[in-house]
Amino acid sequence: MHQDQWPAGSGRHPSAAQGRRAGRWTRQGLGIGVAMALALAAVAAQAADVTVSAAASLTNAFKALAPAFEASHPGTKVLLNFAASDALLAQVAKGAPVDVFAAADQDTMERAQQQHLLAPGTRHDFVANSLVLITPVDGGLLLKSLADLQQPAVKRVALGKPEGVPAGRYAKGALEAAGVWTAVAPKAVYAQNVRQALDYVARGEAEAGFVYGTDALVQKDKVRVLLTVPTDTPIRYPIALIQQGPNPAGAKAFIDFVMSPQGQAVLAGFGFSRP
Amino acid sequence: MEAAWVALALSLKVAGWATLLDLLAGVAAGFALARLRFPGRELLDAVLTLPMVLPPTVLGYYLLVLVGRRGWLGSWLYDHLGIQLIFTWQGAVLAAAIVAFPLVTKSARAAFEAVDPQLERAGRVLGLGEWALFFRVTLPLAWRGVLAGVLLAFARALGEFGATLMVAGSIPGKTQTLSIAVYEAVQAGQDDTANVLVLVISVTCVMVLLGAGRLARPRAMA
Numbered sequence: 001m002h003q004d005q006w007p008a009g010s011g012r013h014p015s016a017a018q019g020r021r022a023g024r025w026t027r028q029g030l031g032i033g034v035a036m037a038l039a040l041a042a043v044a045a046q047a048a049d050v051t052v053s054a055a056a057s058l059t060n061a062f063k064a065l066a067p068a069f070e071a072s073h074p075g076t077k078v079l080l081n082f083a084a085s086d087a088l089l090a091q092v093a094k095g096a097p098v099d100v101f102a103a104a105d106q107d108t109m110e111r112a113q114q115q116h117l118l119a120p121g122t123r124h125d126f127v128a129n130s131l132v133l134i135t136p137v138d139g140g141l142l143l144k145s146l147a148d149l150q151q152p153a154v155k156r157v158a159l160g161k162p163e164g165v166p167a168g169r170y171a172k173g174a175l176e177a178a179g180v181w182t183a184v185a186p187k188a189v190y191a192q193n194v195r196q197a198l199d200y201v202a203r204g205e206a207e208a209g210f211v212y213g214t215d216a217l218v219q220k221d222k223v224r225v226l227l228t229v230p231t232d233t234p235i236r237y238p239i240a241l242i243q244q245g246p247n248p249a250g251a252k253a254f255i256d257f258v259m260s261p262q263g264q265a266v267l268a269g270f271g272f273s274r275p
Numbered sequence: 276m277e278a279a280w281v282a283l284a285l286s287l288k289v290a291g292w293a294t295l296l297d298l299l300a301g302v303a304a305g306f307a308l309a310r311l312r313f314p315g316r317e318l319l320d321a322v323l324t325l326p327m328v329l330p331p332t333v334l335g336y337y338l339l340v341l342v343g344r345r346g347w348l349g350s351w352l353y354d355h356l357g358i359q360l361i362f363t364w365q366g367a368v369l370a371a372a373i374v375a376f377p378l379v380t381k382s383a384r385a386a387f388e389a390v391d392p393q394l395e396r397a398g399r400v401l402g403l404g405e406w407a408l409f410f411r412v413t414l415p416l417a418w419r420g421v422l423a424g425v426l427l428a429f430a431r432a433l434g435e436f437g438a439t440l441m442v443a444g445s446i447p448g449k450t451q452t453l454s455i456a457v458y459e460a461v462q463a464g465q466d467d468t469a470n471v472l473v474l475v476i477s478v479t480c481v482m483v484l485l486g487a488g489r490l491a492r493p494r495a496m497a
């Protein structure tokens with residue numbers, strides 16, 4: 001098999017070399033095979049895993065919620081997936097193996113329902129939030145109303161892109177209601193999710209930005225809340241069980257935990273209020 | 276559809292400027308690495324190759340920290356020249372240029388090292404100054420290798436995504452390049468837009484590669 005690789009007079013005994021090489025190849029082949037089998041086994045999610053797709057603004061709260069849930073449900077592991085609500089919906093609609101979906105607005109959950117992705121009767125509002133206008137603590141501006149965003153000192157306004165981020169939709173709606181959207185839109189810097197908008201302001205790259213009240217708390221040493229922005233619809237987060245999810249029992253247990261006094265207490269600790 | 280052309284035009288503008296910067300800096304760096312003997316030469320080569328190896332998110336973060344308004348270079352630029360690179364197409368050029376830079380430097384170094392020193396010595400004997408020698412002998416001899424690197428750099432700059440998104444953001448018509456527009460469309464579940472965009476970028480890349488192949492073919496064609 002390897003004969004042609006050993007030129008005559010190479011000083012090595014061909015058959016012995018062959019034997020050694022064959023042994024090595026077999027061992028390596030076995031090793032690779034075992035590694036691949038392990039990798040494949042890891043790809044198939046464990047039956048006891050609950051995959052939760054949650055809005056970016058829930059990042060810190062759900063990271064604290066997951067261990068509490070796991071402690072009261074031994075053997076169950078929570079896999080968290082954070083992004084803008086619309087991006088999460090797009091993943092689920094494409095068949096991502098998600099058990100629980102927690103969105104930041106009713107609009108996104110409505111679209112999930114229309115696409116028949118939710119298990120009927122499992123949709124609940126679980127927290128409420130507020131939209132705030134923020135500025136960097138360091139060298140920030142003093143703005144008293146949304147109309148003040150038209151000032152020349154405000155060069156950039158960070159907000160989630162309205163077509164993909166609920167916080168951006170709320171912000172656009174509020175600016176439209178205040179009659180200043182056309183004036184502010186040229187200054188807009190669109191973020192992939194609300195936490196990116198928060199980061200833009202915290203780093204001082206934007207003079208102002210729209211995030212949730214709970215997000216501003218996460219970076220309270222870097223951003224200051226200027227005002228709470230009135231929204232046309234109250235900001236209530238819905239949660240629901242995904243019909244095609246691999247672990248419906250785990251999903252139900254997780255949603256029950258979120259709605260329970262214990263789960264609500266964790267969420268309240270991060271500034272979320274009751275719906 | 277309109278948006279796809281705007282994004283394509285922006286991508287070509289950003290990749291074009293990035294490639295021009297890389298051509299100038301990459302040829303200089305490649306030549307220095309090939310010809311000059313100085314301590315730490317291989318270390319410098321390794322550092323200049325880093326952008327090819329590091330994840331684009333790491334580069335994006337470095338750039339954000341360096342040229343952001345609070346960064347030590349960014350704050351100087353802003354205070355003295357009023358320049359803010361973050362969220363501008365110039366910022367996207369900077370990100371793309373840095374990511375694609377090693378492709379030019381590596382190819383240029385190899386191409387310069389392959390030039391026969393005899394020919395340069397002959398040029399010197401015939402009375403050429405060092406600058407004339409470089410532009411009339413060394414560079415023409417190394418040009419094919421340099422050009423191959425430049426075309427690869429252009430293709431890489433055209434597809435740059437991670438560092439660009441972090442530094443320049445995603446502002447439609449301003450910093451939203453084709454690759455970022457594709458990401459946005461998929462994230463928002465707009466498959467129709469995504470289909471048009473990926474078609475446009477795929478056709479563009481094939482055309483760039485065909486052009487590259489044409490340029491790189493031996494001169495027998497001419």
